[in-house]
Amino acid sequence: MSDALARPAAAGTSAPPRSNAVVAVLALAGIVVSLMQTLVIPIVPELPKLLDAPASDTAWAVTATLLAAAVATPVVGRLGDMVGKRRMLMVSILMLISGSLVCALADSLVPMIVGRALQGLAAAVVPLGISILRDTVPAEKLAGSTAVMSASLGVGGALGLPAAAFIADNWDWHVLFWTSAALGVVSLLLVVTLVPESHNRTGGRFxxxxxxxxxxxxxxxxxxxxxxxxxxxxxxxxxxxxxxxxxxxxxxxxxxxxxxxxLVDLRTTAKTQVLFTNLASVALGFSMFAMSLVLPQLLQLPEQTGYGLGKSMLTVGLVLAPQGLVMMLMSAVSAGITKAKGPKVTLMIGALIVASGYALNIVLMSELWHIVLVSCIIGAGVGFTYGAMPALIMGAVDPSQTGAANSLNTLMRSLGTSFASAIAGVILAQMTTEFGGYALPAENGFKVVMAIGAGAALVAFLLASFIPKRNAGAEPAVVEGAGEATPVKA
The missing domain is CATH 4.10.860 (DNA Excision Repair, Uvrb; Chain A)
Known part of the structure; x- marks a missing residue:
């Protein structure tokens, strides 16, 4: 690997020719991993028939991924700091490929659960990618690169749903996982070819x-x-x-x-900047997942209910897809605000945008364009927050700890989404209406969940307000050989 790539230019000089390629490859890896998370959604109702198992058991195809991701994210992040972030990134992608192949060959429950768990072990790809960016991208491009990498999660999730629905409607369901495996292979080859290894390592014992x-x-x-x-x-x-x-x-x-x-330096996580960023991440994870629960159900419920739109899963995916593109477009805007005002301001703006999107959804939920508008507004807010949180974390920790610190922050968001799923599930199960002999979630139930989503985003805004305006002790985002760099404002 050339020194020009391994050691980025100093702030104020032109970037190495391949630094943009590194960002693109890492963002692609993030998109592939997030695709994996939405890949199974269109076939979840069919899994009991496809796998010849009770619905209570096939639900583990989703739960196994959640548990594996939660376990792998902090562990792999720490190993990345110790033995090399690029190395652990490749291991994570290999887990994704292996899991996809197992699922592609599965016709029964056990191998399906095993494969989905292996796919979940790839969840650390995005925090590892962000940490690699800190070590390889010039300081003046770090905010924008981090925002693009962070937005890859939303882009993959938004684009994956219509793609998965289209594949499931037109081909055998195993094709979903063959596609995931093929995308994983492409990502792995690009990482091997274009992404340099970081020289910031802690070493030591695991x-x-x-x-x-x-x-x-x-x-x-x-x-x-x-x-x-x-x-x-x-x-x-x-x-x-x-x-x-x-x-x-x-x-x-x-x-x-x-x-x-x-494994986790709790004294570092207790720093005001890291602590309140992580707490805000929990609240935002809760808020952002509420959209994933409410909007697809509103779109699919029968029109005869008076509030459902009666659309297919493919239409649901197409309606929600623009939010992913908005996230990516907003990454450049959020990076500009971060450079000018600091990531704290970017995070607070994003939280307010998310809250406004949910508030709007309470009164606009009866037409397709209402859902597109609301999802794009929330997506814009998510794009702001996803870019700001890693910047805040990296502005407060040593470069050798970024893998573990970013992974812990990702885990906090995941915990928020898990609590959102549980609480929203209880609300929608309790607030129901009778339709055709079945109990369906009531319109007011959806509105309550959206109000809670708005409230969680406002809690994130409040928590972000406690983040120091400037972390005087933060180390500049600079790597060996990069020369002087301007510290990122908090």
Whole structure:
């Protein structure tokens, strides 16, 4: 790998010719991973028939991905800091390819769950990619590159739904996973060819006890949250898992504070800038996922209900696809605001845009163009927040800790989405209307969820206001050989 690529130009000089290619390759990898997350949505209702298994069991094809992603994200992020972010990025993409191949060959439940779990292990691709950008992209281009990489999650999710619905409607469902595997291979080859390895590493020993403790605590917590509605929120299993999560995570925190080389440096995460960014991430994860729960159901419910639009899954995907493009377009705008005012301002603006989108959705939800408008407004806000949060994290931690720090921030967003799914599920299950002998979510139920989504975004705005205006102790976003760089304002 040439020195020109491995060591970016100093601030104020022209970028290496291939730095844009690095950003594009990493963003593509992020899009492929987010595609994996939406790939299975069109066939979820058909899985019991396709896999000859009860619906309660086939639901694990979704739950397994969630659990694997939660466990892998902080662990792989830490390993990236230790042994190389590019190396762990390639391992993550290999997990995606392996999982896709297993699912593509599956005709029964167990291999499907195994394959989906392997796909979930690739979830660290985006935080690893952002950390690689810090080490390889010139300082003056870091804000824009980070925003593009962050937006790749939304773009993949938005474009993946109509693509997956089209494939599922016209070909055998296994083609979904063959496509995912092929895209993974392309991403891996491009990473091997164009992405340099970072020289910022911590080395040292891996905190195996810490990783096992965090994994056990997260699995217990997410199982209680994601399966509580099925098992009963007051059932012994749900309460037992919740209590176990509290005990395990408390013991894990104590261990991490004493460990010489912890999996997660809790003292760093306690810094005001990191702490409030992560708390805001939980609130935003909650808010952003509410849209994914409400809008597709509104579009698919029968028109005879008086508020449903009676559209197919393919139409749902096409209606929601523009939000992904808006996220990508807004990444350049958010980067400009970050450079001028700092990522704190960008995060607060994004949170307000998200809140306004939900508020608008409460009164505009009866036409296709209403849904397109609302999803694009929320998508614009998400584009702002996704670009700002990594910038805030990287402005407060040492370059050798960016993999773990960004991965933890991603995990916080994931926890928010899990809680959103549980709470929205309870609301929509309780607020129903009778239609054709079935209980369907009522219009007011959707409005309550949207109001909660707006409120969560406003909570994120409030939390972001506590982030210091400027982190005097932050290290400049500069790598070895890059010369002087201007620190990113907080």
């Amino acid at each position: 905190d195996l006890v810490g990783s096992l403790g965090l994994s056990a605590g997260l699995v217990a917590l997410l199982l209680a949250v994601s399966k509580g509605a099925d098992w009963g929120w007051t059932s012994g299993t749900t309460l037992g898992l919740g209590a176990a999560a509290v005990v395990i995570l408390a013991a894990w925190g104590r261990w991490e504070l004493k460990a010489k080389q912890p």
